[in-house]
Amino acid sequence: MAQTLYVNPATGNDSAAGDQSAPFKTLSKALQQAQADTTIQLAAGTYNATSGEIFPLQVPSGVKLVGNEQNKGDGIVIEGNGEYISPTLAKQNITLLLEDTTEVRGVTVTNKATRGTGIWIESTDPTITNCTFTQCDREGVLATGTAKPNLVNNDFIDNGGNGISFTKKAQGEIKDNTCKGAGYGISIDGEATPRVVDNLITENRFGVGISVDSKPILRNNTIEDNEEYGIAVTGNAEPDLGKSKEDLGNNIFRNNGKFAILNSSKNTLLSWGNQLTSNQVSGLIQIEGSISDGGGGNGDDGDDGGQAPDSFSDIQNHWAKPFIQGLLDKGLISGFKDGTFKPDEKMTRAQYTALLVKAFNPSTKRDGINFTDVADDFWAKDVIQQAYRGEFLSGFPNNIFKPNDNVQRAQVIVSLVNGLGLSASDGTVFNTYSDRDAIPDYAKDEVNTATKKEIVVSYPDTKQLDPTKDATRAEVAAMVYQALVDANQVSEVNSDYIVSAISDDDKPKTFADIQNHWAKLFIEGLLAKGLISGFGDGTFKPNEKMTRAQYAALLVKAFDPEPKREAKNFLDVSDKSWAKDAIQTAYRGEFLSGYPGDMFRQGDNVERVQVLVSLVNGLGLSESDDNALNVYEDSDDIPDYGKEEVVTATKKQIVVNHPDVKKLNPTKAATRGEVAAMVYQALVDENKVSAIDSDYIVSA
Numbered sequence: 001m002a003q004t005l006y007v008n009p010a011t012g013n014d015s016a017a018g019d020q021s022a023p024f025k026t027l028s029k030a031l032q033q034a035q036a037d038t039t040i041q042l043a044a045g046t047y048n049a050t051s052g053e054i055f056p057l058q059v060p061s062g063v064k065l066v067g068n069e070q071n072k073g074d075g076i077v078i079e080g081n082g083e084y085i086s087p088t089l090a091k092q093n094i095t096l097l098l099e100d101t102t103e104v105r106g107v108t109v110t111n112k113a114t115r116g117t118g119i120w121i122e123s124t125d126p127t128i129t130n131c132t133f134t135q136c137d138r139e140g141v142l143a144t145g146t147a148k149p150n151l152v153n154n155d156f157i158d159n160g161g162n163g164i165s166f167t168k169k170a171q172g173e174i175k176d177n178t179c180k181g182a183g184y185g186i187s188i189d190g191e192a193t194p195r196v197v198d199n200l201i202t203e204n205r206f207g208v209g210i211s212v213d214s215k216p217i218l219r220n221n222t223i224e225d226n227e228e229y230g231i232a233v234t235g236n237a238e239p240d241l242g243k244s245k246e247d248l249g250n251n252i253f254r255n256n257g258k259f260a261i262l263n264s265s266k267n268t269l270l271s272w273g274n275q276l277t278s279n280q281v282s283g284l285i286q287i288e289g290s291i292s293d294g295g296g297g298n299g300d301d302g303d304d305g306g307q308a309p310d311s312f313s314d315i316q317n318h319w320a321k322p323f324i325q326g327l328l329d330k331g332l333i334s335g336f337k338d339g340t341f342k343p344d345e346k347m348t349r350a351q352y353t354a355l356l357v358k359a360f361n362p363s364t365k366r367d368g369i370n371f372t373d374v375a376d377d378f379w380a381k382d383v384i385q386q387a388y389r390g391e392f393l394s395g396f397p398n399n400i401f402k403p404n405d406n407v408q409r410a411q412v413i414v415s416l417v418n419g420l421g422l423s424a425s426d427g428t429v430f431n432t433y434s435d436r437d438a439i440p441d442y443a444k445d446e447v448n449t450a451t452k453k454e455i456v457v458s459y460p461d462t463k464q465l466d467p468t469k470d471a472t473r474a475e476v477a478a479m480v481y482q483a484l485v486d487a488n489q490v491s492e493v494n495s496d497y498i499v500s501a502i503s504d505d506d507k508p509k510t511f512a513d514i515q516n517h518w519a520k521l522f523i524e525g526l527l528a529k530g531l532i533s534g535f536g537d538g539t540f541k542p543n544e545k546m547t548r549a550q551y552a553a554l555l556v557k558a559f560d561p562e563p564k565r566e567a568k569n570f571l572d573v574s575d576k577s578w579a580k581d582a583i584q585t586a587y588r589g590e591f592l593s594g595y596p597g598d599m600f601r602q603g604d605n606v607e608r609v610q611v612l613v614s615l616v617n618g619l620g621l622s623e624s625d626d627n628a629l630n631v632y633e634d635s636d637d638i639p640d641y642g643k644e645e646v647v648t649a650t651k652k653q654i655v656v657n658h659p660d661v662k663k664l665n666p667t668k669a670a671t672r673g674e675v676a677a678m679v680y681q682a683l684v685d686e687n688k689v690s691a692i693d694s695d696y697i698v699s700a
Helices: 027-033 323-327 351-358 381-389 411-418 441-452 473-486 521-527 548-559 580-588 608-620 640-651 672-685
Strands: 001-009 039-040 045-047 058-061 064-065 076-077 082-086 090-096 104-105 108-110 114-123 127-131 132-134 139-144 151-153 155-156 162-166 173-175 178-180 184-186 195-197 200-204 207-211 217-219 222-224 228-232 252-254 259-263 268-273 286-287 291-292
Touching: 001 027, 001 162, 027 039, 027 058, 076 090, 082 114, 108 114, 127 162, 132 139, 155 162, 162 178, 178 184, 184 200, 200 207, 207 222, 222 228, 222 268, 259 268, 323 473, 351 381, 351 411, 411 441, 521 672, 548 580, 548 608, 548 672, 608 640, 608 672
Parallel strands: 001 039, 039 064, 045 076, 058 090, 064 104, 076 108, 090 114, 104 127, 108 132, 114 139, 127 151, 132 155, 139 162, 151 173, 155 178, 162 184, 173 195, 178 200, 184 207, 195 217, 200 222, 207 228, 222 252, 228 259, 268 286
Antiparallel strands: 082 090, 286 291
16 A cells, blocks of 8 residues: 655654654654555655664665655755675675665765765666765665666766666666766676666766676767766677667767777777767777777877877986976877977977967867967967967967967966966065066066966076076976976976975974874974975874875885886876876886776775885885784784785884784774874885884884
8 A cells, every 4th residue: 555654854753653744753764664655755854873874774675765856855865874795796885775666766875984885776676866876985876686777867976986886787777867076987897788878977087987798788878078088998898889870879979088988898899870080989999880999199289290209318317307208108298200309499389389288278268369470270270279268378469479489488487377277475485586586577476376386497596587588398398297286187206496485494394283193203204304295284184094096195205116017007097197107106116006907096095004015015025924913913804915014014113003002903094194104114124214212113
């Protein structure tokens, strides 16, 4: 018999009747009372452990869970997590488990716990529609086993791993959803074969990941503005992107970072009727009958059109090598046909606009202008217009641009600051420069800002700005690179020629929040060496967790690893990741490795045992002692892969345990304080810093 139960977390009472005038307080209570053909109507509010919910919440067969479909569950939030043992994927951390023929409509679901999933679908066929999934640590919805769900008109926004995951032999339909701000908007693996239709998949790291033996059908989707690839195909997967003139794909691919489609499988993919061209793909793809093996140029940057090599022959001993190499590695510059970069030659304004557009891809902030000295067939006309519309560059009186004039150093600084909308004030900055009187009035504010943000690079004398001097190609490369550093798009490089407005006397010697902290001496020791920095408010946040990306950056600063193996393309580390260079350096130096499937998981917190393993392996340390692990009361918790390294680290007094030296807590996420302490101790072992006295250094 059909019935409706009402729930209100603010005014309800679980001892009430559960009707409209006397609602239950918790969804948990309503689910206990629900029979097949029951509708549970949720009032606005947050349904979490604080309000009395017990997770995971299991929705029985035939039950409808209804919030507000018109606003996709805005204000009706189910947030929490509980353990679920999946028959197909073992122990999981989920919010909701749906049985057969259940419906979830008009709610918001959040699971912020580590590897948390919003809704889990295990071999059932529910319907989820007009809902919002946000801030789920792993994914909004996962379907596994022989699941056949219908996901219709939902928003998957800012979830940690994936918006939607289909695995094992899951089928069903993914239709009219928006997937945005995740690692993968949609991830499909195993032998899954869902229909993916009419979705907007945008602004993820990857749009759709299709792997293992999966064979999804994709129709009428818009896949755009994803950082890396619109679709990434690996393993033996074969997505259906349209079969013939009678069965078109009608998928739209626009503005995806590297390629619209990366096909790393051995299969030749067939594409019929998609908005797709051969220069948007990598791998074997047959586009309406023509085979493409990838390719596609990067456009003309004003050089001689040479293909970019791994490096340039004429920068190996040049002061600007780290900046130039950094831009080359990002594909933002190319050299000349003879393999050179010509770093000391001047750069024209046209060439500079091409570099700006490649580096920053400016969006439009103002209408274009018809420069009378830029012909319609001039090679740089389009990039000049884009740089102008993005407010990176302006022209001169009488609508002229002077594209073949050399760009001046002050003009480079002004363009970067204005185009990126930067601002920073300090009345003492100009004292940095001995030639400050030569700075043109139009550029003074921008030079102030660029100096504070360490964008200015001056060789050979950091006190000499030379603002009206024609900029060399090396100088331009260096300042563009530093602007990308400020935007967190590339890793910092070490150079004596980066201008700093902060004197050594003004640099912080400590942090406000470590004065009574157990790790103070370790943190201050790294700070004194310039190996760590804090936050803008003068704190270090020693008890916060550290991600694998942050840890890679610290490793590179502390140890400057030499390459020991070839670089690896981690699929979840885009060219736009601020830590890409540091991750590659740490990987090549054997300090860090990745995970199966060519993943690095840069946003995951680094575990304590992972810190010890990385330090021992990266530094090539080795010690043996059968009794070393007896120091730890929780030695049984040490993963097998890390036991030898923990022995070595213990013998070398690299391990630091607070508050109990006998508790290693190997799989606990490491705090910033703990990481700082163990990195410092590794530097002690390397005789690079002085030993300090601490009760928390473990001794075997």
